[in-house]
Amino acid sequence: MKSNTFPRELRLLTPSHFSPVFDRPVKAVSDHFTLLAKYNDLDHPRLGLTIAKKKEKTAVGRNRIKRNIRESFRLNQDNLPNIDIVVLARDNIGDADNAYLQKQLNKLWKKISLRCEQSLKR
């Protein structure tokens, strides 16, 4: 069954949710994003966002990036295993337009799930 919703259960909410992901995670990188991922005990993936003020100066710009990431996550969540993902912004992310951001994210979801499977086998 395909799901396109994005309720609260699919988010990382508190610092106690975030900190395990930063401890030796699986990584995936593109021009403007860094993804960190780790398996959780639930039956769905969860998403957390970290957009530093240094990377994108204005609140409007940061909101735009977050919306793009959430939108992409929402549409691709059924293709992801039960992992916690933290998305970090990299430098000059504000220069990219929405279409390019979406294109990068589509690749990254596949990449991160593949790498997680590999890490499980090892």
Add this chain to the structure above:
RNA sequence: CGAGAUGGCUAGACAAUCGCCGCUUUAUCGUUGUAUCUCAACCUUCGGGUUUUGGUAGACGGAUGAAGGGGAGGAAAGUCCGGGCUCCAUAGGGCAGAGUGCCAGAUAACGUCUGGGGGGCGCGAGCCUACGACCAGUGCAACAGAGAGCAAACCGCCGAUGACUGCUUAGGCAGAACAGGUAAGGGUGAAAGGGUGCGGUAAGAGCGCACCGCGCGGCUAGUAAUAGUUCGUGGCACGGUAAACUCCACUCGGAGCAAUUUCAAAUAGGGUUCCACUACUCUUAGAAGUUAAUGCGCGGCCCGCGUUGGAACCGGGUAGAAAGCUUGAGCCUUAGAGCAAUCUAAGGCCUAGACGAAUGAUUGUUCACGACAGAACCCGGCUUAUCGGCCAUCUCGCACC
């Protein structure tokens, strides 16, 4: 038509699909407290009370689904002022400290706004303006300059119809000082103690006079700041700097929603009561000390590591959750008061409330091709950023009628 001034409005639009966050209505589920019925136990002063089992009712909160409707700004920003609100402190007042600073008004309040005055800029419409007081006191002014704060003599001018010196044809000729006076001229400086003219004088000087300017007082206009004056008076400084100390007048208690309040896991620890506790020692009987017991390594001993309390209640309180959180000095319309800011009255309206933080994404059509930029307790201002578009009033220039 061109150039400009002021004030106000606006901040892409529409459609489809998939999503996010409150609200309202509704359906289902589950839950605990409430009301009522019921089962059982205990207590009883036989009225009842406490605990407990199952059902029903409506209500509130919760979960899920459906429908309806709503969902960032003019600056949401900077946090520069002011206020509400909350907690802390507080008899009242003063000192200290901080702020404001022409006058009047508006306001909950303000460093804001409105109107007026003074000064400056602009042909003008208009714009800018921290604009109280240095005859209460203290301080500052580098360098330059003679002199920089109860003014001062460097050059110059007067003194000079020449003290004195030299020459001499004894007629004169040449050079020339001091005391003292002088603020007209030169020069220095950001700044050098009224301006012009006439008189006056050895030369000068408000020394005298006229006009202008200025101070003080009066009168007139104005609530006032202030302005005017064919009025009187003073010969004329009372220089600059208070975003220097200071004085004067007025204002201000402090901290901030990460304030504050409520509920409250796990873990550790505190208090009270009851129960349990091998022996001995100390003793104000307290699990205080020693011993002992017991679990594991290990079947036993040595040895090592660990345990020696349990239950109930109370209080504090972390994670987390909730309240604070949006009905407010609110918005719209009309009428009235006022030059205006604004105020009053009547009627109508409810217009984000999130919490890693919601308005988006994609596609299509269209136009002027979309700037600055995202609420975080709430308001009133200021300041800063900003692609443009529209409206109103006014000014100047050119042309035409």
Add this chain to the structure above:
RNA sequence: GCGAGUAUAGCUCAGCUGGUAGAGCGAUACCUUGCCAAGGUAUAGGUCACGAGUUCGAGCCUCGUUACUCGCU
């Protein structure tokens, strides 16, 4: 979100209550040495973060802007 602070030479910092900007290290050149280091001498290097205002004059005083730092989860 709220509160507090800093900005001066390439680096680390002075600069008292306004008078025309310095020190140390570093850089460059020269001296010294057979060569290097050390030492000595000299030189360059500053829009005092930026924009206004007050003043005769601003690194300093006042207002605004920008960047950075710290404290309160």
